[in-house]
Amino acid sequence: MAVLDDLQRAELAAEGMRDRRLGTLANMLKADWRASVDAADTWLNSNAASFNSALPVTARNNLSTGQKALLLVFVITKRYLSGV
Amino acid sequence: MATRFIFTPLSAEFPASNAPALDLVNRRPVLWFDASTDETCYFTGIAPQGLTGTITVVITCLMASATSGAVGIQAQLEAITDGDATDLDATTSFDSVNNSSSTTVPGTAGYIDQISITMSNADSLAAGDLFRLSINRDANGSAITDSATGDLGILAVEFRDSA
Numbered sequence: 001m002a003v004l005d006d007l008q009r010a011e012l013a014a015e016g017m018r019d020r021r022l023g024t025l026a027n028m029l030k031a032d033w034r035a036s037v038d039a040a041d042t043w044l045n046s047n048a049a050s051f052n053s054a055l056p057v058t059a060r061n062n063l064s065t066g067q068k069a070l071l072l073v074f075v076i077t078k079r080y081l082s083g084v
Numbered sequence: 085m086a087t088r089f090i091f092t093p094l095s096a097e098f099p100a101s102n103a104p105a106l107d108l109v110n111r112r113p114v115l116w117f118d119a120s121t122d123e124t125c126y127f128t129g130i131a132p133q134g135l136t137g138t139i140t141v142v143i144t145c146l147m148a149s150a151t152s153g154a155v156g157i158q159a160q161l162e163a164i165t166d167g168d169a170t171d172l173d174a175t176t177s178f179d180s181v182n183n184s185s186s187t188t189v190p191g192t193a194g195y196i197d198q199i200s201i202t203m204s205n206a207d208s209l210a211a212g213d214l215f216r217l218s219i220n221r222d223a224n225g226s227a228i229t230d231s232a233t234g235d236l237g238i239l240a241v242e243f244r245d246s247a
Contacts, residue, residue, distance in 0.1 A: 010120070013120070014118070014119070014120035014121065017118075017119045017120065017149075017233055017234050017235070018118065018119075018235070020148070020149075022149060022234070023149060024149050024150075024151060024193045025149045025150055025151070025233040025234055026151045026152070027151060027152045028150070028152065028153075028233050029152060029153040029231040029232065029233065030119060030120075030153065030230075030231050030232065030233050031231065032233075033233050
């Protein structure tokens with residue numbers, strides 16, 4: 001799977017800035033925020049195979065790509081976004 | 085300078101698309117302008133008797149999340165005089181855009197800033213004219229550097245002349 005294209009990354013950056021849960025973006029310019037989106041997407045693209053191989057074999061072989069993505073969202077949400 | 089009008093978010097009018105969000109911030113009415121898409125709203129009035137000289141628009145605003153960077157705001161005037169051949173059903177006739185300077189945001193989100201725009205292009209506005217003032221954030225930076233993240237909130241718009 002490739003990284004998101006430029007328009008998708010721009011849309012994601014815009015949607016993110018509309019989300020009030022972010023709170024204050026201290027010392028961040030729009031260009032910094034967009035670079036962060038790009039970096040996160042690139043990192044996910046580079047490490048998707050690693051995440052997949054970390055799953056137990058039953059899950060790896062039976063969950064769809066979408067289900068694995070949601071699994072990652074659930075874990076990230078529980079770890080870092082509780083109460084946000 | 086004389087203050088001729090003060091517009092609040094509750095008197096804003098909205099286009100069919102790309103309008104700012106009318107909201108409350110700590111119970112204060114606010115218009116939130118997106119950081120990526122240029123959004124526009126309008127304010128309507130009748131130009132008061134005695135209006136004279138150059139018009140200046142002063143926008144009182146705050147940032148939702150940004151503590152650094154700059155914003156740019158654009159304003160346009162549309163003046164309709166009694167007897168003008170302007171069909172309001174189908175026509176808008178705004179004069180050319182007027183730009184604010186690229187203005188550094190306050191270092192604390194929620195603090196206000198007041199941004200002035202000199203209305204060099206005022207559509208020959210004269211006393212008694214029906215007018216609309218168009219306000220938009222130049223979020224895409226097409227004319228003014230707008231680097232600050234997150235929404236810009238407009239709390240009030242003051243309309244001054246040279247009297």
